[in-house]
Amino acid sequence: MEITEVKIYLREQQDRKLRAYATVTFDNAFVVRDLRVIDGRNGLFVAMPSRKLRENCPRCNYKNVMGSRFCNQCGTNLEGIARDRKPGNNKEEHRDIAHPITTEAREYIQKAVLEAYEREKSADTAVETPAAE
Numbered sequence: 625m626e627i628t629e630v631k632i633y634l635r636e637q638q639d640r641k642l643r644a645y646a647t648v649t650f651d652n653a654f655v656v657r658d659l660r661v662i663d664g665r666n667g668l669f670v671a672m673p674s675r676k677l678r679e680n681c682p683r684c685n686y687k688n689v690m691g692s693r694f695c696n697q698c699g700t701n702l703e704g705i706a707r708d709r710k711p712g713n714n715k716e717e718h719r720d721i722a723h724p725i726t727t728e729a730r731e732y733i734q735k736a737v738l739e740a741y742e743r744e745k746s747a748d749t750a751v752e753t754p755a756a757e
């Protein structure tokens with residue numbers, strides 16, 4: 625498995641931990657979108673794309689965000705339902721869509737994304753002094 629392209633979409637905002645979105649292509653054949661470059665407590669890291677878990681309202685079948693107290697469609701109280709399904713684990717509201725399963729793959733992806741991010745960032749700030757070829 626080889627990363628053949630990384631696209632970076634800078635999202636710099638002073639009071640936010642999210643620094644950029646990344647789209648990664650593997651082997652010129654498989655694309656994963658919505659990786660995120662996060663400025664965490666221990667420096668930059670790459671978060672895998674994730675989605676908010678949703679659960680159906682038992683009354684109207686509307687898909688609410690996991691952990692919602694009331695159905696957004698009909699107002700049914702959902703708190704008991706969330707507890708029944710995931711005892712003691714109501715905090716888990718996001719799940720990775722795609723993620724590496726080995727430390728090597730994780731480090732490989734993170735390195736490629738962070739390098740592309742640094743390049744994109746320096747290209748962004750070096751507009752005034754174009755490099756001579």
Ligand SMILES: [Zn+2]
Nearest residue numbers: 681684695698
């Ligand atoms: Zn409902």
